[in-house]
Amino acid sequence: MPEKTPKSNSQDLFYIAEQAGLKLAIKGRLVTVVILTTLMAATRGPDRAVDYILAAILFILLGLAHYLIIGSRFDRSWVKYVFISIDIALLSAAVALLPAAPETNIPQIMIFRFSIFPFYFILLGVAAFSFSPGLLLWTGIAGAAGWLGAFTWVRTSMDRVREWTDIPVNPTPTQFLEIILDPDFAGWGSRLQEAVVFFIVAILLAIVMRRARQTVRRQLAAERETSMISQMFGRFVPEAVASSMIKDEGTLDPVEREATVMFTDVAGFTSMTETKGPRAIVETFNAFFDAASEIIARHNGVVTQFLGDAILATFNVPIEDDEHAQRALDAARDLMNLVKTETFAGERLNIRIGVSSGPVIAGNVGGGGRQSYTVYGDPVNLAARLENLNKDYGTSLLMSQSTADQVGQETLQRIGETAVRGLSEPVGVYTVAASDK
Numbered sequence: 028m029p030e031k032t033p034k035s036n037s038q039d040l041f042y043i044a045e046q047a048g049l050k051l052a053i054k055g056r057l058v059t060v061v062i063l064t065t066l067m068a069a070t071r072g073p074d075r076a077v078d079y080i081l082a083a084i085l086f087i088l089l090g091l092a093h094y095l096i097i098g099s100r101f102d103r104s105w106v107k108y109v110f111i112s113i114d115i116a117l118l119s120a121a122v123a124l125l126p127a128a129p130e131t132n133i134p135q136i137m138i139f140r141f142s143i144f145p146f147y148f149i150l151l152g153v154a155a156f157s158f159s160p161g162l163l164l165w166t167g168i169a170g171a172a173g174w175l176g177a178f179t180w181v182r183t184s185m186d187r188v189r190e191w192t193d194i195p196v197n198p199t200p201t202q203f204l205e206i207i208l209d210p211d212f213a214g215w216g217s218r219l220q221e222a223v224v225f226f227i228v229a230i231l232l233a234i235v236m237r238r239a240r241q242t243v244r245r246q247l248a249a250e251r252e253t254s255m256i257s258q259m260f261g262r263f264v265p266e267a268v269a270s271s272m273i274k275d276e277g278t279l280d281p282v283e284r285e286a287t288v289m290f291t292d293v294a295g296f297t298s299m300t301e302t303k304g305p306r307a308i309v310e311t312f313n314a315f316f317d318a319a320s321e322i323i324a325r326h327n328g329v330v331t332q333f334l335g336d337a338i339l340a341t342f343n344v345p346i347e348d349d350e351h352a353q354r355a356l357d358a359a360r361d362l363m364n365l366v367k368t369e370t371f372a373g374e375r376l377n378i379r380i381g382v383s384s385g386p387v388i389a390g391n392v393g394g395g396g397r398q399s400y401t402v403y404g405d406p407v408n409l410a411a412r413l414e415n416l417n418k419d420y421g422t423s424l425l426m427s428q429s430t431a432d433q434v435g436q437e438t439l440q441r442i443g444e445t446a447v448r449g450l451s452e453p454v455g456v457y458t459v460a461a462s463d464k
Contacts, residue, residue: 048156059149112169135181155232178218303374440459441455
């Protein structure tokens with residue numbers, strides 16, 4: 028299956044947002060219909076209450092139908108346009124055909140002086156929940172057309188029409204009121220202005236929504252790019268280091284901190300290279316390094332370097348961990364169990380591990396535009412020395428006195444002491460107890 032591009036990912040996100048937004052809008056629409064129906068039925072008299080209740084039931088059923096379609100196999104991109112068009116058509120038909128006040132038999136044109144037009148903005152608000160600029164523009168066009176269409180239908184049926192143009196120049200208050208209070212006053216200019224305002228608001232909302240979508244799309248692309256860089260960079264340096272460098276725009280300040288260093292080497296590597304071809308060697312060690320890296324990461328460690336058949340891992344740098352010594356010991360035990368129970372590209376491996384704790388300096392070093400993450404300090408040298416000493420003691424794991432002191436010596440076995448170049452005093456050496464090997 029081809030990998031999705033940032034554009035396809037953002038389209039999926041917007042589609043999900045549209046679905047969730049429309050469902051939320053339908054719920055809000057339901058609440059609005061119930062509130063308005065209750066209010067109007069209570070204030071318009073029992074004769075009109077039935078009309079409002081029936082209209083509310085119709086709107087509720089339409090909303091329920093749309094709600095059930097969203098996200099189903101019947102859902103299509105044009106469905107939301109159909110339902111918003113039906114809402115506008117029903118509202119406009121009600122304005123044009125239902126009597127404004129049947130008990131008084133006033134002209135139908137009077138309905139345009141009532142507070143009807145704000146209902147169209149409710150539909151615009153419903154469309155805004157879709158997160159779709161296209162639906163907002165369509166709602167603006169259809170709403171303006173529906174409002175003007177209803178007005179035109181009513182106006183053309185009138186025998187006598189009064190307009191703003193009937194008001195004389197410099198009218199007296201009496202002349203002005205005589206026109207605008209006339210039951211046959213239509214006010215075409217006012218209706219046109221209302222439709223234009225409605226459409227302009229729809230355009231503004233569509234622009235805002237489009238900008239929001241572009242912002243989200245850029246954010247998705249940036250996050251994907253960062254993730255890709257982190258993954259690619261993490262193939263050559265520890266993932267934690269790569270993530271920190273990306274976050275800090277390419278810098279990773281050196282630190283001096285108490286840490287635990289683990290050095291792991293494969294026994295019999297030289298003989299393996301003589302009996303196996305280069306491809307088999309690479310496959311074997313790739314399989315081992317992959318499994319070993321997963322174990323080390325699980326214990327909050329970081330593989331700092333692969334050195335031939337060896338692994339240098341650190342605990343507490345760059346990822347801080349107060350239990351770094353115990354984490355390193357647990358990782359070492361899991362690594363020993365790994366090679367006892369698993370094969371790597373069909374090969375059994377034996378490993379030797381050295382672990383030491385103490386102050387280290389960690390940071391990026393390099394030149395010529397290339398850098399690597401490195402740790403310096405006596406624990407690094409001592410861990411490598413202890414790994415090699417396993418051959419002399421016939422062990423698989425050796426750790427220094429400093430590590431043993433931190434993890435507790437109850438489950439450890441003291442081997443003796445060893446002199447280390449650069450240190451004035453011999454260093455105590457421990458391994459795990461026989462029952463724990």
